[in-house]
Amino acid sequence: MGKWHMLTIVGEDRPGIVAGVTEALFEGGCNLGETSMIRIGGNFTIMMMADYAGSPESLKAMLKPVAESLSLRVHVDLIEGKLHSHVEPDVVVTLSGADKAGIVAKAAGALFEAGLNILHLESDVAGTDDKPIYIMHIEGVAQKGVGPLRSALDGILKEGVEASIKPIDTLYA
Amino acid sequence: MSVLKILTFPDERLKQVAEPVIDIDEKLLTFIKDLEETMRSGPGSVGIAAPQTGCLLRLAIIDVSSKPDIKSHGRLVLINPEILSWDGYAVGREGCMSVPDYTGSVIRAERIKLSAMDEAGDEQKYEMEGYEARAVQHEIDHLDGLLFLDRLVSRRGDLHKRKVYKKKGDK
Numbered sequence: 435m436g437k438w439h440m441l442t443i444v445g446e447d448r449p450g451i452v453a454g455v456t457e458a459l460f461e462g463g464c465n466l467g468e469t470s471m472i473r474i475g476g477n478f479t480i481m482m483m484a485d486y487a488g489s490p491e492s493l494k495a496m497l498k499p500v501a502e503s504l505s506l507r508v509h510v511d512l513i514e515g516k517l518h519s520h521v522e523p524d525v526v527v528t529l530s531g532a533d534k535a536g537i538v539a540k541a542a543g544a545l546f547e548a549g550l551n552i553l554h555l556e557s558d559v560a561g562t563d564d565k566p567i568y569i570m571h572i573e574g575v576a577q578k579g580v581g582p583l584r585s586a587l588d589g590i591l592k593e594g595v596e597a598s599i600k601p602i603d604t605l606y607a
Numbered sequence: 608m609s610v611l612k613i614l615t616f617p618d619e620r621l622k623q624v625a626e627p628v629i630d631i632d633e634k635l636l637t638f639i640k641d642l643e644e645t646m647r648s649g650p651g652s653v654g655i656a657a658p659q660t661g662c663l664l665r666l667a668i669i670d671v672s673s674k675p676d677i678k679s680h681g682r683l684v685l686i687n688p689e690i691l692s693w694d695g696y697a698v699g700r701e702g703c704m705s706v707p708d709y710t711g712s713v714i715r716a717e718r719i720k721l722s723a724m725d726e727a728g729d730e731q732k733y734e735m736e737g738y739e740a741r742a743v744q745h746e747i748d749h750l751d752g753l754l755f756l757d758r759l760v761s762r763r764g765d766l767h768k769r770k771v772y773k774k775k776g777d778k
Binding site for chain 1: 649650651652653654655669674699700701702703704707708709710738741742745746
């Protein structure tokens with residue numbers, strides 16, 4: 435237990451990718467850890483931890499048949515990874531506005547300077563082709579508190595972007 | 608007093624509906640002390656329900672007074688609690704001693720009215736809101752064999768994309 439590999443798998447979305455990939459890994463003796471699987475822009479993307487005694491090359495070879503049949507690209511790295519080490523976010527930041535080049539870089543830069551450690555970020559372009567809307571959802575740890583994050587975003591808000599910052603007060607019961 | 612062992616998911620006993628308390632006797636009062644000590648031994652824990660220790664009685668303890676800047680009733684022993692009314696709703700993040708190393712977003716009523724017996728056997732009524740109301744709803748769920756895992760909503764709880772419905776006649 436504990437020889438973790440990080441698999442990155444990408445391909446045009448179609449039904450059966452998750453079933454096909456996980457079945458091949460299970461048959462090949464892998465044990466899955468934490469994963470993220472999501473459709474992005476018509477592609478299906480998988481990042482997953484797999485515990486496997488063999489080498490990254492043999493893991494890649496194990497996935498070759500399913501990758502070929504579903505037109506998936508597979509990348510494997512041996513990682514230092516472990517389970518049961520979640521870091522809890524204490525703040526959620528959402529940004530939305532007309533889609534403009536550079537929003538992510540500006541926001542991420544300003545928030546980083548103000549002490550935000552991003553744990554989870556999802557962003558989407560919604561709206562229509564001629565009127566795209568950008569929406570970003572970030573969860574993280576406010577290492578210097580929420581105040582500095584608010585001031586950091588003020589500059590960005592002037593540019594037609596709406597933002598909200600809310601502390602996450604997790605109930606432990 | 609002693610710290611009791613906390614059952615963790617997927618223990619079947621966490622899925623059982625607990626029975627009402629009938630007698631508040633010495634044995635029960637001792638158990639309440641142990642239950643409270645168990646709650647306070649969990650880091651940051653603001654509530655506990657008897658079934659989490661394998662005792663299938665409708666009994667819970669909450670104390671959110673350690674949280675700054677919130678309204679609270681302090682330490683409460685809730686025997687046979689019943690929520691009389693709900694108002695509003697909010698998404699909030701919860702964790703549970705019975706589900707280690709995981710938190711998730713859950714929708715709860717923002718304000719509740721509650722009746723419960725206290726340790727002296729007297730019927731009490733409470734009005735609660737926010738964090739305290741959330742804690743009570745979390746604990747009463749335990750009495751009904753439910754965990755917050757049964758109520759998880761998307762972690763992207765703040766923004767929902769609106770569905771675009773085609774108008775009649777559109778192709």
